[in-house]
Amino acid sequence: MSIDTDKLSGRYRAQLVDAPRKRILISKIEGSGQEPDLTKRPNAAGLGRVHHFRRGAASGRWIENPLPIDPACEYLGFTRRESMTAQVFQNAACNWRCWYCYVPFDMLGAQPDRSQWASVEDLVNAYADLPDRPSILDLSGGQPELTPEWVLWTMAGLQRRGIAQSTYLWSDDNLSNDYFWTYLTDADRERIVTYPGYGKVGCFKGFDGESFAFNTEAPPELFDRQFELFKRYFDEGLDIYAYVTFTHTGKTKVRDAMERFAERLQHIDESLLGRTIPLEIAAYGPVHSRLDATRKWAMEIGQYQALDLWLEILGRRVR
Numbered sequence: 001m002s003i004d005t006d007k008l009s010g011r012y013r014a015q016l017v018d019a020p021r022k023r024i025l026i027s028k029i030e031g032s033g034q035e036p037d038l039t040k041r042p043n044a045a046g047l048g049r050v051h052h053f054r055r056g057a058a059s060g061r062w063i064e065n066p067l068p069i070d071p072a073c074e075y076l077g078f079t080r081r082e083s084m085t086a087q088v089f090q091n092a093a094c095n096w097r098c099w100y101c102y103v104p105f106d107m108l109g110a111q112p113d114r115s116q117w118a119s120v121e122d123l124v125n126a127y128a129d130l131p132d133r134p135s136i137l138d139l140s141g142g143q144p145e146l147t148p149e150w151v152l153w154t155m156a157g158l159q160r161r162g163i164a165q166s167t168y169l170w171s172d173d174n175l176s177n178d179y180f181w182t183y184l185t186d187a188d189r190e191r192i193v194t195y196p197g198y199g200k201v202g203c204f205k206g207f208d209g210e211s212f213a214f215n216t217e218a219p220p221e222l223f224d225r226q227f228e229l230f231k232r233y234f235d236e237g238l239d240i241y242a243y244v245t246f247t248h249t250g251k252t253k254v255r256d257a258m259e260r261f262a263e264r265l266q267h268i269d270e271s272l273l274g275r276t277i278p279l280e281i282a283a284y285g286p287v288h289s290r291l292d293a294t295r296k297w298a299m300e301i302g303q304y305q306a307l308d309l310w311l312e313i314l315g316r317r318v319r
Contacts, residue, residue, distance in 0.1 A: 002213070002217060002218055002219045003095065003096060003097065003216070003217050003218045003219075005095050005096065005176055005177070005218050005219075005222060006177070008095045009095045009143075009146060009176065009177045009179075012093035012094075012095060012109075012110050012143075012146055013146045013147065013179065015093065015110035016091055016092065016093055016110060016142075016146055016147050017146075017147045017149060017150075018117065019149060021119060022119055022120050022121065022149070022153050023117045023118060023119050023120070024091055024117075024118060024120060024123075024147055024150050025091060025092045025093070025110055025115045025116070025117055025118075026047045026089055026090065026091060026092060026115060026116055026117075026118045026123070027047070027090040027091070027092045027103075027107045027114060027115050027141075027142065028046055028047060028114055028115055028116055029042040029046060029047060029048065029049045029090070030042040030046030030047075031046070032104065032107055032114065033104035033106070033107070033285065033286055034102065034103055034104055034107065034285070034286070036285055037102065037284050037285045038050075039052070043087075043126075043130060044087075044089070044123070044126035044127070044130075045126065047089060047116060047118060047123070047126075048087055048088060048089050048123075048126065048127070049087075049088050050085055050086070050087060050088070050134060051085065051086045051087075051088045051138065052083055052084075052085055052086075053065075053067075053068060053069055053083060053084050053085070053086060053136070054082065054083040055069055055081075055082045055083065056082065057280050058282075059280060059282070061280070061304060062278070062280040062307065063277075063278065063307070063311070065277050065279070066277070067199075067201060067241055067243070067277055068084075068086075068136060068138075068168065068170045068199055068201070068241075069081055069082075069083070069084050071168070071199045071239065071241070072084060072135060072136050072168035072170070072199075075168050075196065075197045076135055076166070076168055076197075078135075084134070084135065084136055085134040085135075085136070086134050086135075086136035086137065086138040086170065087127050087130065087133070087134045087136070087137050087138065088138045088140050089123055089138075089139060089140070090103065090107070090140045090141050090142050091139075091140075091141045091142040091143070091144055091146065091147055091150065092107065092108075092109075092110050092111070092114065092115035092141075092142055093108055093109060093110040093141070093142050093143065093146060094108040094141055094142045094143040094146075094174070095143055095146065095174075095176055095177070096143070096174055096176060096205070096216040096217060096218050097216065097217045098205060098215050098216055098217075098245075099215065099217075099287070099290045099291075099295055100215070100245070100247060100281045100283075100287055100290075100295075100299070101286070101287070102284040102285075102286060102287065103141075103142070103286065104286040105286070107142075108141075108142060120150060120153035120154055120157055121153075121157050121160075123154070123157075124154060124157030124158060124160075124161060125157075125161065128161045128163055133163075135166065135167065135168060136167070136168050136169075136170055137154070137158070137167050137168070137169050137170070138170045138171070138172075139151060139154060139169070139170070139171040139172075140171070140172055141172070143173070143174050143176065143177075144171045144172060144173060145171075145173045145174070145176070145177060145179055145180060146177065146179060147179075148179050148180045148183055148184055149183065149184070149188075150171075151169070151171055151192055151198070152184065152188050152191060152192055154169060155169065155191065155192070155195050155198065164197060165197070167197060168197050168198075168199070169195070169197055169198045169199070170198075170199050170200070170201070171198075171200050171201075172200070172201050172202075172203060172243075173200060173201070173202045173203070173229075173233075174202075174203055174205065174216075175202045175203065175204065175225070175226035175229045175230055176218070176222065176225070176226075176229075177229075178229060178232070180232075180233070180236075181232070189236060192238070193236055193237045193238055198239065199239045199240075199241065200233065200238055200239065200240045200241070201240070201241045201242065201243055202226070202229070202230050202233065202240060202241075202242055202243070203242070203243040203244070203245070203279070204226050204230075204242060204243065204244040204245070204261075204276075205223075205226070205245055206223065206244075206245060206246075206247070206248065207244065207246065207248070207254075207257050207258050207261040207306065208223065208248075208252055208257035208260070208261065209221065209223040209224075210248070210249065210251060210252045210257075211246075211247065211248035211249070211252070211257070212226075214247070214248060214249050214294075214298070215245060215247055227264055227268065230242065230268060231268045234268055234269060234272075241275050241276075241277070242265070242272065242275060242276040242277070243276070243277055243278075243279050244261075244276055244277070244278050244279070245278070245279050245281060245303075246278055246281075246302070246303040246306035246307055246310065247281050247295075247298040247299060247302060247303050248298055248302050248303075248306060249294055249297075249298065249302070250297070250298075250302055254305065254306055254309060255309055258306065258309045258310060258313055259313060262310075262313045262314075262317055266317065273314065273317055273318055274314075274318050278307055278310060280303070281298075281299050281303055282299070283299065
């Protein structure tokens with residue numbers, strides 16, 4: 001059965017945010033199934049971790065990923081860098097179940113034994129007090145847009161601590177819900193849009209309805225919602241970028257689907273194609289137990305075939 005995205009989103013939101021006290025339910029990284037994949041021990045009392053964003057692909061088979069390195073360097077006044085570290089906090093629920101997600105599924109259901117309430121002020125203070133504090137603060141998940149106040153409250157916290165100018169704030173979004181408009185006021189959204197050191201990335205979970213459903217366990221028609229939401233963010237004036245995952249079953253005509261995907265991106269804005277970065281899928285610890293023959297093929301063969309087509313399309317469409 002497909003995930004009832006809207007029902008699950010509402011349920012998880014009620015479990016994730018305590019608006020009066022400005023608290024978010026945050027995943028416990030320490031002691032989790034995610035911890036063995038880390039190169040550094042969890043920090044911030046076990047609620048945070050340091051992530052290395054690298055421009056080059058570790059496998060050597062993929063294209064460069066400049067996000068969020070390039071926008072962070074531009075804001076912070078840095079010259080080009082090949083890698084940057086980020087402090088990451090993860091909210092404790094997601095409304096989809098992408099089989100390639102590096103987060104164990106038991107950390108995506110707002111489970112009390114896998115998470116902890118934390119005030120956003122305490123999270124910002126923990127980040128500010130880190131030795132060798134990373135220049136990027138990444139609000140991740142889970143699905144951060146189940147709690148859009150998190151970004152707003154974090155901006156205020158960074159300003160209170162006097163580190164807004166030395167911090168690039170980054171968040172991701174699976175483009176599944178409209179909570180940015182449902183739970184934030186016009187003034188709230190304007191503050192986020194005009195905050196100078198913030199970037200957002202929306203992740204397209206596939207390049208057509210079939211690949212989307214294969215990747216997320218959500219109904220294929222929600223693939224169209226991803227474009228609708230991305231356009232709303234873009235029209236709002238956010239500094240927004242796009243990721244896309246190319247894992248698929250091979251059952252559809254990939255070339256035709258990829259052409260339509262590229263066309264839809266350019267329909268939002270002509271420059272968006274060049275701001276859309278494919279993500280290479282690899283089998284981190286929690287992923288191994290989810291693999292079957294189709295998913296292995298998608299990871300080991302299918303995504304690379306799709307990447308070749310993507311690069312061909314970029315060569316024709318991007319000038």
